[in-house]
Amino acid sequence: MKYTFREWPMVKKIKRDDKKNKFPLFGLIFIIVAAGFFLFFLNIFDFNMTGFAISSTVSNVVLSSISGNNLEIDNLTVTFDSAVSDQSGVKNITNWFINGSPIAVLNTPFEGGSNSTYTKDYSGFNNVGIVYNGTAWNSTRGHDNFGAYTFDGSNDFIAVNDVTSLDFTNQFTITGWFYYNGDIGSKRLISKENAAGWSYRMGNLDNGIYGFNDALLIQLSADGSANSLSVQINNALSGMQNKWIFHAVTYNGSTLKLYINDAVAGTSTGSINLYNSDAKLGIGADGIGRWPFNGSIDDVILFDRALSQEQIKVLYQNRTDLIVSQETALGDQWRVDVTPNDRTEDGTTISSNTLTIIEADTTAPIINIGSPINKTYTTTSINLNVSANETINTWRYTFDSGTTNTTFTPNISITGAEGANTLIVYANDSSNNVDSLGVNFSVDTIAPKVTINSPENKTYTISTIEFNITTNENADRAGFTIDGGTTNYTMTNNTNRNFNYTLTNVANNNYAAKFYANDSVNNLNNTESINFTVSVSLDNGGGGGGGGGSSLKISKKPNLSATDVSTDNEFSNIKNFSSNLVDEQVELSLIDINRVKGFVDAEYVVKNLADKNQEVKLYFTILDFNETIKSEIEESHTLPANSENIFGTRIPVDKNLNEELILIIDFKKYLSFVSEDAPIRRSISGFSILNSEKNKNNLFVIALFLLFFIFAFFVWRRMIRNRKKKKN
Known part of the structure; x- marks a missing residue:
């Protein structure tokens, strides 16, 4: 029987029968065998298909300071652009340099490229780690989900050959991440130690060995055998099994510090030079595999300088892209190399720019x-x-x-x-x-609030009215008007919050007193007002209008409480007076005044308006028109509460004075009447009275002259008549 067989496109269509079928079977067998040899070749040479992938890359690697000014007080940060390969994730490994030399002498992140025999050192010192006894590398086992080594606690360890860069004298730092499987045990974590001697070793003691349990310790030796300086913390790792823990050790020549995570767990002080041991550096055991560790280890880095506590903290935070300001000094030149790793292999290492540290500006602006x-x-x-x-x-x-x-x-x-x-x-x-x-x-945008204390909304039967207000804040000035603003009175400032004014001889009428007050920034309140009435009967000595200026015919009634004055008696500038003296209130009214040879007689009413007995002192002063004091006396009267009385006094004057005189009556004594505050110059204090005695003397002379003229006239007429009679 004949049939048709169809191969790939490059295989021709062949017609064949049962007797001619060997050719197509041979071609098929050849392809299968070739593919098998190809896969066998890849396996023998440890190849895999990912080797054909494009490696991860970094670009635009820039080192900068936080302020942009490269100051001593600045942290340094490296930034870059990262392109991830076809693998799952990339880790960018940094290696920092100062003045051209790396600060790390061993930088083993245990990333892609590590295997069962070898792990790479990125410090630049080529301190590669030799992996012993099948210590297993895992690409995702690390504290950051990248590579790490696991140790079986039996004979696994990694060793780095004895080199000068790992022989510290009196300064160093050791850092790494550790995962304890189950029991802490008595192990070595990182140790430069062999049977012949040791220089430094970080490890654990547990289960009562030397009295320790779950202990973490760091020991330094100056002679290769004895523990010269150490920090040993018992129970430091209790409860820390089965999770990643960060350990760090720093020694600056005087202080040894041991860290758990980012905190100082213990310190010890002492100055030593470490023993120069020929032992290998052991990771997960000592340099020859003793005291093996059971767990995982990641990111082991050794520095030949003592890092600051701030730098230890950022390493714990996995900030390998950051150098803190405590690590820098004036004039330092810093750079960083960045190598991308995609769990399988490294990309190209790219160097940053070089940054020079300059002096910081520590002077605050003004x-x-x-x-x-x-x-x-x-x-x-x-x-x-x-x-x-x-x-x-x-x-x-x-x-x-x-x-x-x-x-x-x-x-x-x-x-x-x-x-x-x-x-x-x-x-x-x-x-x-x-x-x-x-x-x-x-x-201050608010005008002072005014409270009117006096007058009240009532009818007053006296002509002397007290005006008093209080403000809720300090006011510079205050005043009032009772005639719609035609006349404004400025009030006396008592305490910056209390103001008063006494208005005398207020005429009978209905009044609306409107007050104003200005504060220190001239906010004005002119909205407060009060109505009151003055109604004083003539029997009680009717007052003059608006504070003085009018004269009334004198009545000289014995119980007068206000002043009535006759222009025929030639008195002028009479001012009634009512004033508050501290806590006392007095009203004084003049009844009559007469001048006789060598004296001036005055009659007056004193009224005590207070609700208590008080003594009232009055000062009577005689002046000439040159304001020179010619005579003065003092009178003192004690009056019961709310009472009044009529008094009289005689003031001696020079009987030879033949001129107009001024009488001043006031509640205080003045040494001089020339000053501006003297009552003769003001309308608000006491009485200023003009007594024209000189005019009386002139009338007498005129009268005598008239009598003489009349007498002479009659004598002259008599003489004329006598002459006429003789002629006749």
């Missing part, structure tokens, strides 16, 4: 606040204008001592609160030096 200033503002919108002696990166201000800070640019408007304000301004320069300056100011 702030000047132009506005606001220490004063009271009448608006809540305040201009904030500040300057400094150098360029400022950030300006901030606060009204609450830093609880709330607001960033701003100078010459803006801010909002002040009503009342007292404390503003603090902060300035940060490019080196983050900070200065602050405060200013106190007030905002």
Whole structure:
């Protein structure tokens, strides 16, 4: 029977029968055998298909400081772009250099490329690790889910040949990640030790050996046999099994520190030089495999310098891209190499730029606040204008001592609160030096509140009215009007919050007293008013209008409480007086005044308006028109509460004085009447009285002259008549 067989496209279609079928079977067998040989070849040479993948790469590797100024106070950070290969993830391995030399003398991250016989050192010292007894590498077993080695606790370990770079003298750092399987045990973690001697060893003691349980220790030897300096912490690892733990050791020549994770677990002080042992560096055991470790180890790095506590912390945080400022010094030149690894192999190592550390600016800027200033503002919108002696990166201000800070640019408007304000301004320069300056100011946009104490809304039967107000804040001035603003009276400032004025001889009428008060920033309250009535009967000595100036015919009634004056008696400038003297209240009214040869007689009424007995002192002074004191006396009267009485006094004067005189009656004594506050110059203190005695003497002379003229006229007429008679 004939049939058709179809092969791949390059195989021709062949017609054949049962007798001619060997050719196509031979071609098929050849392809299968060739493929088998190819796979066998890959297996023999430890190849795999991923070897044909493109390796991971990094680019744009840039080393910079946090401020951008490369200062001593700056942290250094490396950044780069990373391209991941077709494998699952990439780890970028960093190796830091200072002044051209690596700071790590062993840098073994145990990543792709590690195997059962070898692990790479990235420090540049080529301190490769030799893997013994089948210590297993796992590409995802590490603390960061990348590569790590596991140790069986029997005979697994890694050793690094004895080299000078691992023979520390008096400064070093050891770091690594450790995973304890089950029991902590008595093991070596990292140790430069063999049977002949040792220089340093980090390990564990457990199960009561030398009295220790779950202990972590670091020991240093100066002679290769004795423990010269150590930190040994019992029970340090209790409960830390079956999880990754970070360990670090630093020694700076005087202080030995042992870290668990990012915390100092113990310290010891002492100055030694380490023994120069010819032992290999053992990882997971000593240099010859004794005291084997049971667990996993990752990222073992040794430095020939004592790292700062801050740098240990960032290594614990897996920040291998960061060097803290505590590691740098003025003039240092730093760079970093970055090598990408994709769990299988390394990409190309790329070096960063070199960065030189320069001196830090530690001088804070000096702030000047132009506005606001220490004063009271009448608006809540305040201009904030500040300057400094150098360029400022950030300006901030606060009204609450830093609880709330607001960033701003100078010459803006801010909002002040009503009342007292404390503003603090902060300035940060490019080196983050900070200065602050405060200013106190007030905002007052509210007029003072006025409380009217007197007068009251009632009818007064006296013509002397007391005006008194109180304000709720200090006021610079206050006043009032009772005639709609035609006449304004400025009140006396008693305590900045209490003001008074006494208005005398107020005429009978209905009044609306309107008050005003200005505070220190001229906020004005002119809204408070009160109505009152004055109704004084003539029997009680009717008052003059509006504070003096009118004259009434004198009635000289014995119980007068106000002054009635006759212009015929030639008195002028009479002013009734009512005043509060401290806690005393007195009203004084003049009844009559007469001048006789050598004396001036005065009659007056004193009224005690207080609710208590009080003594009233009066001072009577006679002046000439040159304001020279010619005579003065003092009178003292004691009056019961709410009573009045009529008194009289005689004031001696020079009987030879033949001129107009002034009588002053007041509640206090003046040494001089020339000053501006003397009562003769003011309308509010006492009585100023003009007595024209000189005019009486002139009338007498005129009368005599008239009598003489009349007498002479009659004599002259008599003589004329007599002459006429003789002629006749």
